[in-house]
Amino acid sequence: MSQVREASQIRDFSLAEAGELKIDWVREHMPLLRQLEVRFREEQPFAGKRISVCLHLEAKTAYLALVVQAGGAHVALAGSNPLSTQDDVAAALVKRGVTTHAWYDATPEEYRAHLRAVLDHHPQGVIDDGADLATILHQERPDQAKEIIGGCEETTTGIIRLRAMSDEGILQYPMIGVNDADCKHLFDNRYGTGQSVWDGVMRTTNLVIAGKTVVVVGYGWCGKGVAMRAKGLGAKVIVCEVDAVRAVEAVMDGFAVMPIVEAAPHGDYFITVTGVKEVIHKAALARMKDGAILGNAGHFDVEISKPDLDALSASKRRVRPNIDEYRLPDGRRLYLIAEGRLVNLAAGDGHPAEVMDMTFALQALGLREVMTNTYAPGLHMIPRALDLEVAQMRLASWQVEIDTLTEAQSAYLHSWQ
Ligand SMILES: NC(=O)c1ccc[n+]([C@@H]2O[C@H](COP(=O)([O-])OP(=O)(O)OC[C@H]3O[C@@H](n4cnc5c(N)ncnc54)[C@H](O)[C@@H]3O)[C@@H](O)[C@H]2O)c1
Numbered sequence: 001m002s003q004v005r006e007a008s009q010i011r012d013f014s015l016a017e018a019g020e021l022k023i024d025w026v027r028e029h030m031p032l033l034r035q036l037e038v039r040f041r042e043e044q045p046f047a048g049k050r051i052s053v054c055l056h057l058e059a060k061t062a063y064l065a066l067v068v069q070a071g072g073a074h075v076a077l078a079g080s081n082p083l084s085t086q087d088d089v090a091a092a093l094v095k096r097g098v099t100t101h102a103w104y105d106a107t108p109e110e111y112r113a114h115l116r117a118v119l120d121h122h123p124q125g126v127i128d129d130g131a132d133l134a135t136i137l138h139q140e141r142p143d144q145a146k147e148i149i150g151g152c153e154e155t156t157t158g159i160i161r162l163r164a165m166s167d168e169g170i171l172q173y174p175m176i177g178v179n180d181a182d183c184k185h186l187f188d189n190r191y192g193t194g195q196s197v198w199d200g201v202m203r204t205t206n207l208v209i210a211g212k213t214v215v216v217v218g219y220g221w222c223g224k225g226v227a228m229r230a231k232g233l234g235a236k237v238i239v240c241e242v243d244a245v246r247a248v249e250a251v252m253d254g255f256a257v258m259p260i261v262e263a264a265p266h267g268d269y270f271i272t273v274t275g276v277k278e279v280i281h282k283a284a285l286a287r288m289k290d291g292a293i294l295g296n297a298g299h300f301d302v303e304i305s306k307p308d309l310d311a312l313s314a315s316k317r318r319v320r321p322n323i324d325e326y327r328l329p330d331g332r333r334l335y336l337i338a339e340g341r342l343v344n345l346a347a348g349d350g351h352p353a354e355v356m357d358m359t360f361a362l363q364a365l366g367l368r369e370v371m372t373n374t375y376a377p378g379l380h381m382i383p384r385a386l387d388l389e390v391a392q393m394r395l396a397s398w399q400v401e402i403d404t405l406t407e408a409q410s411a412y413l414h415s416w417q
Contacts, residue, residue, distance in 0.1 A: 007076075008094045009117060011087040011103040019092025022059035023066070029353035030060065031397040032361040032390065033067050040071030045368045047072035049149075052123035054115060054133050056084040056345045057102045060356040062093050067364055068127070069098060076121035078114040080129040082106040083338055083346035112136075119144065125371050126151030127363055128175070130299050131161035138170060145172035150370030152176040152363055152382075154184065156220070157275045157299035159379070166379040174375035176366040178359065181387040183394070185221040188359045192351030193344060194225025197271060197297045198233060200348030204322050204337055205293060210234030215267035217260060218274035219246040222297060226271050227255055238263045240279075260284045271343070272296045272303035282308040290332040295343035304340045322347045361390045 005013065027034065040046075051068055055061040057079035069075045077093060079085035079102035086104065093100045099121065101114035115132055119141060126133050128151055137145040150173055153162055159179050165171040178184050198209065214230040216223050217240045227237050227250070239250035240260045247257050260280060264287035272279050275298050285308055296303045310316070313326040319335070326334045338346035350356070365386045395402065405413070 004097050004099050005094055007099045008090075009101045009103070009114065010090040010094060013091050013094060015088035016091040016095040019059070019062070019086070019088035019090065020095065022086070022089055023062050023092055023096075026059040026353040026356075027063050030063060030357040030360070032357045032393045033063055033364065035393060036361060036364050037067045037070045040067060040364070040368075044072040045372050046125065048074075049125055049371065050074045050076070050121055050123045051125040051127065051367070052118040052121050052133060053077040053127040054080045054118065055127060055129045056080050056342075056350055057090055057093075057100070058084060058086045058345070058350055059089050060350065060353055060360065062089045062098075064127075064360040064363060065093060065098050066096060067360075068367065069096075071364075071368070073125070074121075075099070076101070076118040076123070078102050078118040079106075079111075080132060081341055081345060082108075082111045083341050084350070116140075122147060124149045125367060127367060128153045128158055129155055131158040131165075134158075134162060134165065134171070134175070138165065138172065142172065148173040150174040150176070150367075150375055152178050152366035152370060154178045154188075154359060154363055155299055156185075156189070156222075160275065162379045171378050173377050174370055175379050176370050176375075176382050177379055178362045178366050178382055181362050181382045181390070183358045183387050183390040184362055188351060188355050189221035190225035190228075192225070192355035192359075193222040193273065193297055194229040195355075196344035196348055196351045197226050197273075197295070198229050200344040200346075201269065201271075201293070201295055201337065204320070204343075204347040205335075207293075209269070212236070212268035213238065213266050214269045214271065215240065215260070215263045216255075217270065217272040217279050217303070218276075218298070219243075219250045220273070220275075222273040224249075224253075226273055226297060227253070230269075230271075231255075235269070238266060261287060264288050267292055270294045270304075273298050274303055275299060277302035278305045278308070280304045282312060285309060285312055285334065286328075288332070288334055291335070293335045293337065294340070295337040295347075296340045297343055299342065301340040301342075304336065306336075306340055309334065309336065358390055358394055361393065362386065365389065 051073040076099040085102045101117040214235040216227045241247040264284040
C-alpha cells in the first residue's frame, strides 16, 4: 500500500474517505460490475498482469479499475481529461491499492506526464479512452508497444484513431473496440450523453432550458440523445449535420435541420457532439446572439474553435465556476462551458451509474477476452456473444424476462421454403 502511495501522483491523500463514499454509492447502482467483481475474484483472469487505464477519473471508472484489480491485476490509472478528474476519488483509489496519476485541472504538461507515468508501469494490458495511450506508445515508445498483450477502447473518437492505425498496419497490439457493441452506443452514447449533458449544463448555468432554442451539432448516437432530452425539457431543437441520412432522421424525428451558420443567430444553447474539429467556427460564432451558451460533448475540446473565439473577442473573463464569458467588440457576450471540454464530465459527474454499468461490463469482459485469448494486432470488434451477455445480465438485474424462439420458429427463420 505504501508503495502504491509513493508511486502515485495525486492532489491530496487525505480526501480518500470522501472518494470512497462516492465509489460505494456507484457500486450500489452497478450490479453488472458487482457480478463481474465476484466472478473475476474467483477466476483471476488477470493474475499478476500489469494493466494501465486511462479514463475519466471519477467514481464509476474507479470502480471498474477495482473490478480489474479483483481479477488479479496490478492497476495503474490516469485521467483522460484534466477537468474530469475528481481528487477525492483519486485518493480513494490509492487507498484501495491502485497506483494513480491524476489531479484536477492538470496543465497540459502535467496531463501528458501522468499518461507517461501509467506507461512507465509497463502494462501488458490497457484500457484506453480516446486512444491517448495508444498514441503515446506508437509515437514515443514503439518497443514498449510490443509488450502489450491487448486492450480495449470505449469511445467513438478513440476507435476512429485506432481504426486508422489498424488500417495503416501500424497498430502493434490487438485492441477490442467497445463502442460498436449495441450495449454501448445504444445506451451510453444515447441515454447517457442525453441525460448527463443537460445535467452538466443545468448545474453549471442554473438557467432554464424550456422555451429556449437548442442547436445540436452532430446527430449521431450521442446527438440523438442530446436532442431528445432537450426536446423533453421543453426546448425548440435545431440539428446541424453533414451526413444526409442522419439529417433525414433528424427531420423525421421532428427537428429543424439547417447549416450551422444559419442556425447560429437562433440558438440560446449550442451543443457540439461530432468528434470533428471546428464544427463551430468563426463564421457561426460571429452571428450568435448576445448570451448564447456553448458546450461541447464530443471527446476532445476542438469542436468549438477556441482560437476563433479568442480572435473574435475583445475580452474574456470567468463569470462563474466553469463558465468563461467572451465579449465581442460590439458588446455581445458568448459563454463557453468548461473550456469546451466534455460538458457532462468537466462540468458534471458524467453518465449515470446504471448506464456506465453496461459500458464498463463490456470493457471488463472485453479486456478479459483479449488478455486470455490470442488476437492478432489490430482493431477487433467486441464479440457479439459478450454484447448479448451484458444485455442478459442487465435484464436479469431488473428481473425482466423475455421470450425465446421455439425450435419451430428458429427453423422457420433459417429456412427459405
Ligand atoms: N460526452 C460523452 O460522455 C460522450 C459519450 C460517448 C461518445 N462521446 C464522443 O462524442 C462524439 C460523437 O460520438 P457519437 O457516438 O455520437 O458519434 P457518431 O459518429 O455516431 O456521430 C457523429 C455525428 O456527427 C456528424 N458530424 C461530423 N462532422 C460534422 C459537422 N461538421 N457538422 C455537423 N455534424 C457533423 C456526423 O455526420 C455524425 O452523424 C465522439 O467524439 C465521441 O467520442 C462523448
